[in-house]
Amino acid sequence: MRQPLVAGNWKMNGSLESISLLLQGIKAGMGDVKRAAVAVCAPAIYLPAVQQQLQGSGIGWGGQDVSAEASGAYTGEIATSMLKDFGCQYVIVGHSERRAYHGETDELVARKYAAARAAGLIPILCVGETLDEREQGVTESVVARQLDAVIQLEGVGALADGVVAYEPVWAIGTGKTATPEQAQEVHGFIRQRVAEQDATVAEGLRILYGGSMKPDNAQELIAKPDIDGGLIGGASLNAADFLGICTAA
Ligand code: 3PY
Secondary structure (H helix, E strand, C coil), X not given: CCCCEEEEECCCCCCHHHHHHHHHHHHHHHHHCCCCEEEEECCHHHHHHHHHHHCCCCCEEEECCCCCCCCCCCXXXXXXXXXXXXXXXXXXXXXXXXXXXXXXXXXHHHHHHHHHHHCCCEEEEEECCCHHHHHCCCHHHHHHHHHHHHHHHHCHHHHHXXXXXXXXXXXXXXXXXXXXXXXXXXXXXXXXXXXXXXXXXXXXXXXXXXXXXXXXXXXHHHCCCCCCEEEECHHHHCHHHHHHHHHHC
């Protein structure tokens, strides 16, 4: 039985004051969350504040990106060891915004996944197709290519230490959500593709849905057999909405 995970992706939002209020609100409502593991992925500069407020709360935290390199002359980058220094358990790699705005390739994302894993972080690998790709009917080949980059670098066993998030790009920040059936179709495809190489890894792999997940659609999405939680954008910035999803999971 896979424990659902609900992870907030705050993106580049918040202030010291607003995240403090947000975390107070989330902590206050955690008693109602019966099943899901809960985490927030914060802007790197706020991780010390997040650590201070979440330590011992049962809520995990993590970064939104990380360097594939261990250290050195990489101005502006953050290493896996630095995330570990601030108690992170998770890190998102390959979010579509990083792929689109920062030119991250499948190969680079796979190296980031490997670096996170080597450091003992749980990488949350984002995969998903654009609207154009969906309309061309190449959703599965795009998602397979993104997934295979990780498998080719380290073998399918690498997925035993991570989480996959299926985030259709056309559903990110647009208010459009994949229907539960559309999402399940791709989640099922991902699990099947992994199962072709290792049935045990596939069975244990948590596959989150991301893309405008909200309290009113979370239950229906998470009820699908291959949807194991969510990576939550906008709704993770509001304690009541985020908790609504966590309790639905
Ligand atoms: C969204 O839901 O908008 C996301 O991008 C979550 O990562």
